[in-house]
Amino acid sequence: MTRILVLLAPGEANLPGLESLPKGVELTTVSAEAELRAQLPQTDILVVTDFRTGLLERCWPAQHSIKWVHATSAGVDALLFPALVASDLQLTNARGVFDLGIAEYVLGAVLLFAKDTLGNLRHQQAHAWRHRETRLISGKQALIIGAGSIGSEVARLLDALGLDVTGVARSAREAPYFKQIVANADLEQYLPDADYVIVTAPLTPTTEGLINRQTLAQMKPQAVLVNVGRGAVVVTDDLVDALQQEVIAGAALDVFEPEPLPENHPLWDMPNVMMSAHMAGDFVGWRRALGEQFMANLTHWLADESLFNQVDKGKN
Numbered sequence: 332m333t334r335i336l337v338l339l340a341p342g343e344a345n346l347p348g349l350e351s352l353p354k355g356v357e358l359t360t361v362s363a364e365a366e367l368r369a370q371l372p373q374t375d376i377l378v379v380t381d382f383r384t385g386l387l388e389r390c391w392p393a394q395h396s397i398k399w400v401h402a403t404s405a406g407v408d409a410l411l412f413p414a415l416v417a418s419d420l421q422l423t424n425a426r427g428v429f430d431l432g433i434a435e436y437v438l439g440a441v442l443l444f445a446k447d448t449l450g451n452l453r454h455q456q457a458h459a460w461r462h463r464e465t466r467l468i469s470g471k472q473a474l475i476i477g478a479g480s481i482g483s484e485v486a487r488l489l490d491a492l493g494l495d496v497t498g499v500a501r502s503a504r505e506a507p508y509f510k511q512i513v514a515n516a517d518l519e520q521y522l523p524d525a526d527y528v529i530v531t532a533p534l535t536p537t538t539e540g541l542i543n544r545q546t547l548a549q550m551k552p553q554a555v556l557v558n559v560g561r562g563a564v565v566v567t568d569d570l571v572d573a574l575q576q577e578v579i580a581g582a583a584l585d586v587f588e589p590e591p592l593p594e595n596h597p598l599w600d601m602p603n604v605m606m607s608a609h610m611a612g613d614f615v616g617w618r619r620a621l622g623e624q625f626m627a628n629l630t631h632w633l634a635d636e637s638l639f640n641q642v643d644k645g646k647n
Contacts, residue, residue: 332357333633336374338367340381346403348622353633364390371395376632378625382409391415399632403621405429405481405612406561407642408534415644422642423628426480428620429612433531433559434484436611440583441468441489441527443605444555449581453602469493474525476541477532477560478512485531497521499532522549527557534561542566547573555581559611562588571597574604585611 337346337360345360352358361367362381367390371377377400379387391414402410402424410422443449445466454461473489475482478498486496486508498512499521506512513521515537522528528550532538542556542565550556556579558565567588573579581603590609598604628638 333375334359334373335376335378335629336361336370337378338362338381338387343380344618346378346380346622346625347619348626351626356629356633368392371397375399376401376629378403379410380621385409388412388414399423399638401625401628402642403625406533408561411644421638422644423638423640424642425621425624426640428617428624430481430484432612432614432617433481434488436585436607437485437529437531437557437559437583438488438492440557440605441473441494441555443583444527444581445471449602449605470495471526472497472524473527473529474499474521475509475529475531476518476538476564477530478506478509479531479533481559482529482531483508485529494527497525519546519549522546523551525550525554527555530556530558530560530564532560532564534563538564540564540566542570544569544572547578550579552577552580554579555583557583559585562586562590567598571601574601581605585609 333356335356335358337358339360339362341362343362349358359370361370364386367386371390372392372395374395374397377397379400380403382404387410397420399421400410400415405424405426407422407424445468447463447465450463469492471494473494473496475485475496476499478500482498483506486498489496490508495510496508498506498509499515499518500512501515503514504512530542540563544566547569565588570582574582583605584598585607586609592598598606628640631638
C-alpha cells in the first residue's frame with residue numbers, strides 16, 4: 332500500500348484531478364494540525380498545497396517513512412526547513428504549470444505602464460479628458476532576474492514584441508529569447524539600462540532582499556519594477572521610499588512581504604503601483620492542472636521511474 336497525504340489550507344477544497352487513483356494507493360487529506368501530526372509518520376508521499384503557515388515544519392516527525400514531497404507551487408522556499416533538507420527524500424515542484432499565466436501577467440504589466448493605463452483609469456473616474464503621449468515597448472530593455480522556466484516564458488513573450496531581454500541567473504549562459512544571460516554577481520552592471528526590471532526568481536538566501544535601496548538606486552528614473560517571484564526578494568520599505576521619491580517610475584506587484592499586505596500599508600494608495608493578491612499564475616483550471624501534473628509524476632513513481640521536476644534541496 333502506498334499512502335499519499337495531501338496537506339490543504341483550512342477551508343481549501345480538495346485538489347481536483349486525484350479522483351482516479353490506481354489500486355494499492357490510499358489518499359488522505361488533512362488541514363488541521365492534530366490530523367497532520369497523526370498522519371505524517373505513516374505517509375509515503377506528501378503533497379503540499381498549504382505553504383504559508385509553517386505548519387509542516389512544526390509537525391515534521393523525527394521518525395517517518397516519507398520518500399517524496401511534492402509542492403503544488405513553483406517556489407519551494409517554505410518547504411526548505413532544516414529537517415526536510417537534511418532528509419534523503421525527493422522533492423518536486425509544479426514547474427511548468429504557471430509559466431504562461433505568469434508570463435502573460437508580466438506582459439500585461441509592461442503594457443499597463445507603457446500605455447499609462449493607471450492614468451487612464453484615474454482620468455476616467457474623474458470624468459477628465461486628458462490627451463497624453465505614451466511609450467512604445469519595442470526596443471526597450473527588459474532585465475529578468477531569474478532565468479528559469481518562468482523567466483524563460485516571460486522572455487519569449489517580451490522578445491516577440493521587440494524588447495531586448497537580458498536574464499540574470501547563477502551563472503552566465505546562452506538561452507533562447509534572451510539577448511544574454513549574465514551572472515548574479517553582474518546584476519548592478521545591467522540595472523541602469525533596464526526599462527523593466529522583472530523578478531521571477533525564487534526566494535533563496537542569495538535572492539532575499541536583492542532589490543533594496545542600493546539596487547533600486549541603480550535603476551533609471553523611468554524604470555518599472557515587476558515582482559512575480561517572492562515578496563521577500565524586495566525590501567518593501569526600500570521600495571516604498573523609492574516610489575515616493577521617484578527613484579523609479581512605478582511597480583507592478585503580485586507578491587509581498589508580508590502577505591497579505593496590511594490594510595493600512597502605503598502601497599495600496601500609490602498612484603504608480605499596480606497590485607494583485609499573489610494570483611499572477613492562477614488561470615481558470617489551475618488547480619486541476621496541478622492535480623493532473625502530480626498524477627503524471629505518480630505514474631513514474633509507481634513504475635519505479637525517475638520523477639520529473641525534481642528540486643535540488645541543497646541549491647535553494
